[in-house]
Amino acid sequence: MERRPRPRGLVTRSAxxxxxxxxxxxxxxxxxxxAERHTGRPVLDWxxxxxxxxxVVAGYAPWCSYRVRDGLAGAVPLYxxxxxxxxxxxxxxLPLRDWEPRKDELxxxxxxxxxxxxxxxxxxxxxxxxxxGTTPAAGRRTR
Numbered sequence: 337m338e339r340r341p342r343p344r345g346l347v348t349r350s351a352x353x354x355x356x357x358x359x360x361x362x363x364x365x366x367x368x369x370x371a372e373r374h375t376g377r378p379v380l381d382w383x384x385x386x387x388x389x390x391x392v393v394a395g396y397a398p399w400c401s402y403r404v405r406d407g408l409a410g411a412v413p414l415y416x417x418x419x420x421x422x423x424x425x426x427x428x429x430l431p432l433r434d435w436e437p438r439k440d441e442l443x444x445x446x447x448x449x450x451x452x453x454x455x456x457x458x459x460x461x462x463x464x465x466x467x468x469g470t471t472p473a474a475g476r477r478t479r
Contacts, residue, residue, distance in 0.1 A: 343432050343434075344428065344429060356428060357421050357424040364384060364386075367384050367385075368382065368385035368388075386412070390407045390409075391407065392410065392420055393406060393416060394407025396420070400422075400426040400427060
């Protein structure tokens, strides 16, 4: 019997998203503060903090229907933190999705029904395994 995933509740998803956002922002922030304290250059603080945010956005992006190149937008001050928050909110719900996939992801996405109506699943579809030495059944042959 296959176990179907259940969507996380609002409290669980919020707590997980907050933890993911903190893991995304705090290391860059801490590294930037440390660099500014030791060099006395506030610009280095901003560069490290925004660069770290861009790396995190580029890392989360493929899981959340964003492109890796959106990591460049993640390096923009304050906007990168916004993107990190949006992506953390989306990652907190995986493997289910409550957002529509991009056009290039539609080939592997499924719209779920029954009690999961309103959610998407974008896993790679499982292929049917054919026993060794046999060929898959073909469609109706034409003459």
